[in-house]
Amino acid sequence: MIRRAITDLVLVGPAALAIVIFIFLPAIVVILLAFTDYQFGSSTANWIGVDNFTSLFGSKIGRKALTNTLIYAGIVIPASVGLGLLVAIGLHHLTTSLPKASNILRAIYFLPVSATLVAMAVSWQMLLHPSLGLINNWLSILGIAPQQWLSNRDLVLYTLAVIGIWQSVGYNMVLFLAGLAAIPKTLYDAAEVDGVTGGWSRFWVVTWPMLGPITMFVIIVTAANAFRVFESVAAMTKGGPAFASDTIVYAIYREGFVYFKAGYASAITVIFFIALLLLTALQIALVERKVHYR
Amino acid sequence: MKTSLSLNNVTKRFGDVEAVKNISISLHEGEFVALLGASGCGKSTSLRLLAGLEKPSEGQIFLGDKDVTGKSPAERNIALMFQSYALYPHLTVFQNIAIPLRMRQLSAIQRLPGYGLLSSSIRQKHNEISDRVKQMAEMLRLSTLLDRKPGQLSGGQQQRVALARALVRKPSAFLLDEPLSNLDTQLRSETRDEIRSIHKRTNYPFLLVTHDQSDAFSMADNVAVMIDGEIAQFASPKDIFCKPATISVARFIGQHRMNILPAGAAVSLHPAGGQLSLGVRPEELIISTAGTLEATIESLIFHGEETIVNLVGPKQQKLRVVVHSSNELPNTGENVKLSADLNALHAFDADGYRKELTS
Structure with missing residues (x-):
């Protein structure tokens, strides 16, 4: 018995120790720091209670970062999941009629997922350039006035959202394609015999419910990525102009690593952590009960 | 006897391969026919042609005296039970059985939840559907399982749900694709008796597709032996066993x-x-x-x-x-x-x- 126990400990121990040292301890430290005014490099810190949290929710800049992130996620999640599904259904049908074209299109849609966003940001900046960019050029051909895509306060967040959608549609498409391929053909035959005629009712009776588990997974992954938006902000706007594109993770980075306000950055991190935890809990509650049809 | 469903000189090609070669078969009212053949002989293709899931390359399909060659399965009102049962996993047993009725009797908008609250005629229809489903469930001993999902049922229960779903709407013909192949020996003989008694009670024309000669012989009035995409012999089980028409039928049977x-x-x-x-x-x-x-x-x-x-x-x-x-x-x-x-x-x-x- 004791030998068994020792063996088990030796097997489990190192990984468990690493998790404790590199994940749990830092997490606890971050939670503690969130209640102090600690600054990087200083040797002392004062306990200031919930002041960091009140200034996050109380200050205009803090609230702006929160609402910006919510708006961004509110656009990116439905658009990216919906477009991913549409593209996947289109390409799935194309595999039978034009297999080559379908494969090429798949690769094209997946390209943004595998590309480094920081490098892609350069291309986006050129495309979106107010006077030289292709997008304004095309718009002027259609008779639409050129826009300052990245420096207009009212526009910048939506520009970033479009880039976020562009980046994640390919990934969602691949997941939906796998889900579509896994739907048994006989189910469509059965539906046809049962009088489910036309693409629309076929979608609602067979495709959509059968994609349930995949859809849930896609939504969770897309949501987690949307709430963590950072690269495009850091590379293209730095949260500007005037905090119009400031997001939570970019604020954590700015407060913690530019202004060295470790306490304040920790408070933002804690709020962010709680939000993602709720999201995961929601996933477990919904995915396990509603979509696996057991 | 009235002919209810027939294939007339039907050929089906997939690319260069002829899966079904110029076959004619007719199914009469109240008749139970088995289509018996080894795997890959074209019997499943014939069934799909009858059901309307495949369109023939040549030849015609008749329902009664109407040409239904280009018609969909729903327009032919044919019931089909799949080998894998093909139940909708997200719907309860009740909803699975109700689907064919809901699809036929209600429009897309009327199927929306809560629509019944607005119109009493729709409520009436809902009640009729519900009564018919309960009646089918009673007949197939499913009454206590109506709220379960297919994933929670045993193989035999799933099969009875598939039978109920196929029969709930009074079909013009009932096609069964290898209905017994997923069952163990004891359930097999019970299900054989069940299917035969359903046939006696309903008197729909039944067509059973199987590779198992004892299934075919024990259930059907007439058996069509299919070899290499052609019907080699169509006769009573006894004649097929005692007087095989060709040497290949003789080799296949027994x-x-x-x-x-x-x-x-x-x-x-x-x-x-x-x-x-x-x-x-x-x-x-x-x-x-x-x-x-x-x-x-x-x-x-x-x-x-x-x-x-x-x-x-x-x-x-x-x-x-x-x-x-x-x-x-x-x-x-x-x-x-x-x-x-x-x-x-x-x-x-x-x-x-x-x-x-x-x-």
């Missing part, structure tokens, strides 16, 4: 493969064996001293109730005999003589067609 002695070598069993090939089922070839066919025993395989004896006959012809008693078994290497009753002999001409023997 628990043990029929012994076929080619013309010439067959003369030792019957004088007609000079020009005709002769077939004898292993159960009907008898080891006896009065026999006229000489053979050497190669091996004996003991199976319990029966013993299979492998022999080598004239011209190195492989033969097989099934012996049912285990007391007087010969030994390996022994030379024995074989005989067969005249009634047990099946004669075939050079083209493989049956010839009747006269003594």
Whole structure:
């Protein structure tokens, strides 16, 4: 018995120790720091209670970062999941009629997922350039006035959202394609015999419910990525102009690593952590009960 | 009898492959037909053609006296039970059975939840559907399972749900695709009885597709034997077993493969064996001293109730005999003589067609 126990400990121990040292301890430290005014490099810190949290929710800049992130996620999640599904259904049908074209299109849609966003940001900046960019050029051909895509306060967040959608549609498409391929053909035959005629009712009776588990997974992954938006902000706007594109993770980075306000950055991190935890809990509650049809 | 569903000279090609070659088959009201064949012989394609899931390359399909060649399965009002049952996993047993009725009787908007609250005629329809579903569930002993999802049911229960879903809407014909192949031995015989009694009660034309001859023989009034995309014989089970029309049907039917002695070598069993090939089922070839066919025993395989004896006959012809008693078994290497009753002999001409023997 004791030998068994020792063996088990030796097997489990190192990984468990690493998790404790590199994940749990830092997490606890971050939670503690969130209640102090600690600054990087200083040797002392004062306990200031919930002041960091009140200034996050109380200050205009803090609230702006929160609402910006919510708006961004509110656009990116439905658009990216919906477009991913549409593209996947289109390409799935194309595999039978034009297999080559379908494969090429798949690769094209997946390209943004595998590309480094920081490098892609350069291309986006050129495309979106107010006077030289292709997008304004095309718009002027259609008779639409050129826009300052990245420096207009009212526009910048939506520009970033479009880039976020562009980046994640390919990934969602691949997941939906796998889900579509896994739907048994006989189910469509059965539906046809049962009088489910036309693409629309076929979608609602067979495709959509059968994609349930995949859809849930896609939504969770897309949501987690949307709430963590950072690269495009850091590379293209730095949260500007005037905090119009400031997001939570970019604020954590700015407060913690530019202004060295470790306490304040920790408070933002804690709020962010709680939000993602709720999201995961929601996933477990919904995915396990509603979509696996057991 | 009124013809209710028929294929007329139907051919189906997939690319260059002819899956079904110019077949004609008709299904009458109240008739139970089995389509029997080895896997890949085109029987499932024939079923899909009848159902409307495939469109024929040539030929016509009739429902009664209407040409339904280009019509969808729903327009033909055909019920089909799939081998895998194909139940909707996200719907309860009740909803699964109700789907065909809801799709036919309600429009897309009327199917939306809560619509029944707005219109009393829709509420009426909902109640009718619900009554019919409960009636079907009663008949197939599913009443206590109506709120379960298919994933929570056993194989036999899932199959009864599939039967209920197929029969709930009074179909023009009922097609069954290998309905027994996913069941264990005991459930198999129960389900056979169940399907037969449903057929008796409803009197719909039934078409069973199977590779299992005992399923086909025990359930159907008439059996169509399908070989290589063609119907080789269409007759009652007894006629198919006792009077196989061609040499390939003779080889396909029977628990043990029929012994076929080619013309010439067959003369030792019957004088007609000079020009005709002769077939004898292993159960009907008898080891006896009065026999006229000489053979050497190669091996004996003991199976319990029966013993299979492998022999080598004239011209190195492989033969097989099934012996049912285990007391007087010969030994390996022994030379024995074989005989067969005249009634047990099946004669075939050079083209493989049956010839009747006269003594």
